[in-house]
Amino acid sequence: MKMRILFTQDDIATRLDSLADEINRNFQGKDLVVIPLLRGGFVFASDLVRRLQMPVEIDFLTTSSYEDAQSSSGVVEMLSDLRCDISGRDVLLVDDIIDSGHTLKVVRDYLAQRGPRSIRLCTMLDKPARRTVAIQPDFVGFTIEDVFIVGYGLDYGRYYRNVPYIFTFEEEEHDS
Numbered sequence: 248m249k250m251r252i253l254f255t256q257d258d259i260a261t262r263l264d265s266l267a268d269e270i271n272r273n274f275q276g277k278d279l280v281v282i283p284l285l286r287g288g289f290v291f292a293s294d295l296v297r298r299l300q301m302p303v304e305i306d307f308l309t310t311s312s313y314e315d316a317q318s319s320s321g322v323v324e325m326l327s328d329l330r331c332d333i334s335g336r337d338v339l340l341v342d343d344i345i346d347s348g349h350t351l352k353v354v355r356d357y358l359a360q361r362g363p364r365s366i367r368l369c370t371m372l373d374k375p376a377r378r379t380v381a382i383q384p385d386f387v388g389f390t391i392e393d394v395f396i397v398g399y400g401l402d403y404g405r406y407y408r409n410v411p412y413i414f415t416f417e418e419e420e421h422d423s
């Protein structure tokens with residue numbers, strides 16, 4: 248299989264600058280709680296929070312991934328809980344990618360029970376063609392086609408999360 252790079256480190260950094268500007272404008276003067284979803288959201292979230300200019304508390308939630316499979320089963324398991332109190336506060340939920348939408352919907356509904364003042368969704372990548380659940384992110388890095396993405400937090404068979412750019416695997420072309 249051959250790697251095809253979709254977004255280079257420079258593409259990502261440039262997009263993050265403008266995305267962070269947007270978020271800074273939206274939450275100016277607010278007491279923001281940023282909640283990255285583990286594991287996929289950790290790389291994107293760490294680059295994003297270092298560009299934010301308001302006071303930020305960071306806490307984490309872990310949801311189950313679909314491990315070796317390439318598509319969501321629709322069953323989302325919560326593997327770890329928050330340690331901070333979000334009631335009456337503004338929450339920014341950060342994930343690597345919205346695919347079917349199951350994960351962010353489940354997590355958003357779960358957080359809503361804790362009485363936050365607001366919940367906004369931020370994703371590095373959005374695959375709207377794959378959506379089976381009605382959910383719309385508020386802040387999106389890149390909107391992409393229906394291809395399986397790897398790198399920058401996203402894994403393929405549990406590996407490659409550390410790759411600093413975003414790529415897809417392609418079948419090699421063979422002469423017949």
Ligand code: IMP
Pocket residue numbers: 287312313319342343344345346347348349350351394395396397401402403
């Ligand atoms: P959803 O629940 O179907 O929206 O998918 C949520 C999770 O599936 C994401 O947070 C990712 O961890 C994983 N995922 C979805 N699409 C991809 C992909 O193209 N590459 C790697 N992981 C993916």
Ligand code: MG
Pocket residue numbers: 284285286287288312342343344
């Ligand atoms: Mg994920």
